[in-house]
Amino acid sequence: MKTPEQLAPYDRVKLARDAGRPGSDDYIAALIPDFFEIHGDRAFADDPAVICGIGTFGGRTVSVAATCKGRTIDERVRRNFGMAQPDGYRKFLRCLAQAVKFRRPLVTFIDTPGAYPGKSAEERGQGQAIAECLYQTSAAPVPVVTVVIGEGGSGGAIALGVADRIIMLENSVLSVLSPEGFASILWKDASRAAEAADVMKLTAADLLSFGVADTVIPEPRGGAGEAPKLMYRRVGAAVRDALAELSQLTETELLEARYRRYGSFG
Amino acid sequence: MxxxxxxxxxxxxxxxxxxxxxxxxxxxxxxxxxxxxxxxxxxxxxxxxxxxxxxxxxYISAAARFTNIFDGGEYSEPFPCAAPRDVLAFPGYAEKAAEQSAKSGLSDAGLAAEGKIGGTYAIAAAIDISFMMGSMGTSAGGTVTRAAESAASRGLPLVIFCAGGGARMQEGVFSLMQMIKTSAAIRRFSGGGGFYVSVITNPTTGGITASFASLADITLAEPGALFGFAGPRVIEQTIGEKLPQGFQSGEFQLDHGFVDAIVPRAEMRGTLARLLALHAGARI
Incomplete structure (x- = not known):
């Protein structure tokens, strides 16, 4: 087993995608035992790639949303490998609207290769659905904390990732597209993915240095799947700390800080 | 036509x-x-x-678009287009940017202008695809954001000619952040009562579609403009689905409820002038 120093960026990509890693549903079950899941976008369908609901965390009710890949083959198929449809993003918008209405903090978990790139998704406005998530969350007057637990692929990931605090697990990644896609577009050769991962700067450590991530949670050697309970505890503590910090801000301060945060990139 | x-x-x-x-x-x-x-x-x-x-x-340049829509072809540039920032120290990006700049005569893909359209003063922005396919990096994201912020602070309507293949890959996650940055700026502008017309031009896909292009009060599209999130090649390669002729065209998006009108280029000025006048007339 490689030590953290020996891990190349592409090794971390593989760890981020490892099926033995706890999924969003596992973190939700462990941290929010009374979680009540809501279903459907009230327009077309319920998308199993996106989990939304409410529950108690840190002694108060919070809204929760996540992209979820599933761990077994059956689960992965049911959840479409975590690739959300527009209906999933619109379910998130429902969840967000409730968080705003009842002034509940919002906690999101990200684990997705990206939004579903299919015909049906395009027909129902995949781009519009994602844009609306960015647009509405940017002005939602409640604290938003995001945890990237595995793969954070492109626009489909950040739709649930407009946040005041972004926590990344040590072996999670966030990128503009997959290293395979990157290599195939830039060099017309998908097999150069490892090389692409080297130049893409997609690891948690890279994103911390850019200020995209605020906190990186260490993982045991071999990845989060080696000690899930330890990871639940660490993630729970990090989310609690972030929410405690954010609860000190007024709504105006919160929104101003969020706007400045994203304005600072570029 | x-x-x-x-x-x-x-x-x-x-x-x-x-x-x-x-x-x-x-x-x-x-x-x-x-x-x-x-x-x-x-x-x-x-x-x-x-x-x-x-x-x-x-293809038509951003400058030619501005000349076409502003009264008498007269407009000024509220701020210059910034040069690309090599935020990741990406191998070969600086050279590629310099080469693209020499070829296109532009610093980057996003340009802004202001002037009168049919007598109504407005701010416009356009993505010019002659610079690195109009991909959105910190520069173009900054142009759209500044145009929205400037329109918000001066109480002016905003018109954006959208185009581009999406993220500027050489700027990695910074490019991804432009989707949030521009969407947040449009949200603020809109929250303050600002009027925004988005014009979809060929091609508008990826992160452009999934941010400011899809957030307007009125969305127009040029005839035949490709407008979608995942491009046709990505869909065919990833999912293996064959796409019918005209899939994701502006007309297709009109039928599917994501575009308000198809407007030929020759009618763009008149249509924008009419919309801006109607908006101004609604003010109490």
């Missing part, structure tokens, strides 16, 4: 050139990428780069 006058002028020009042997030397013409008609550059420019024969809307 075939224009009979331009078509006639074109034919006359061809006849004239055949008549005088002196003019028969090879002249540089523009070939329509749709119907392959050879077009005289003057005719092509006069038609705003729309083929008079088949109506295909071809």
């Amino acid at each position: 075939p224009n009979p006058f331009l078509e006639r002028k074109l034919k006359l020009d061809i006849l004239k050139s055949l008549r005088s042997p002196a003019k028969r030397e090879p002249r540089r013409t523009v070939t329509c990428s749709g119907c392959k008609t050879e077009l005289e550059p003057d005719v092509f420019a006069l038609a705003l780069n729309v083929c008079p024969s088949c109506g295909l809307h071809m």
Whole structure:
């Protein structure tokens, strides 16, 4: 087993995608035992790639949303490998609207290769659905904390990732597209993915240095799947700390800080 | 939209050139990428780069778009287009950017302008795809954001000509953050009562579609403009689905409820002027 120093960026990509890693549903079950899941976008369908609901965390009710890949083959198929449809993003918008209405903090978990790139998704406005998530969350007057637990692929990931605090697990990644896609577009050769991962700067450590991530949670050697309970505890503590910090801000301060945060990139 | 006058002028020009042997030397013409008609550059420019024969809307620069929509072709630039930032120290990006800049005459893909459209003062922005396919990096994201912020603080309407393949890969996650940055700026502008017209031009995909392009009060599209999130090649390669002709065109998006009207380039100025006037008239 490689030590953290020996891990190349592409090794971390593989760890981020490892099926033995706890999924969003596992973190939700462990941290929010009374979680009540809501279903459907009230327009077309319920998308199993996106989990939304409410529950108690840190002694108060919070809204929760996540992209979820599933761990077994059956689960992965049911959840479409975590690739959300527009209906999933619109379910998130429902969840967000409730968080705003009842002034509940919002906690999101990200684990997705990206939004579903299919015909049906395009027909129902995949781009519009994602844009609306960015647009509405940017002005939602409640604290938003995001945890990237595995793969954070492109626009489909950040739709649930407009946040005041972004926590990344040590072996999670966030990128503009997959290293395979990157290599195939830039060099017309998908097999150069490892090389692409080297130049893409997609690891948690890279994103911390850019200020995209605020906190990186260490993982045991071999990845989060080696000690899930330890990871639940660490993630729970990090989310609690972030929410405690954010609860000190007024709504105006919160929104101003969020706007400045994203304005600072570029 | 075939224009009979331009078509006639074109034919006359061809006849004239055949008549005088002196003019028969090879002249540089523009070939329509749709119907392959050879077009005289003057005719092509006069038609705003729309083929008079088949109506295909071809590439037009951001500057030519501004000249076309502002009254008398007069506008000013509220701020210059910033050069790309090599935020990741990406191998070869600086050279590529310099080469693209020399080729296109632009610093990057996003440009802003302000002036009167049908008498109403407005701020406009446009993505010019001649610079790295109009991909959105920190520069173009910054242009859209500053245009929205400037329009918000001055109480002006905003028009954005959207285009581009999405993220500037060489700027990695910073490019991804531009989707949030621009969406947040449009949200603030809109929250303050600002009026925003988005014009979808060919091609508008990826992160452009999934941010500011889809967040307008009124969304117009040029005829035949590709407008979608995942491009046709990505869908065919990843999912293996065959796509019908016209999938994701502006007309397709009109049918599916994501576009308000298809507006030919020649009618763009008039349509924008009408919308801006209607908006101004609603103010109490």
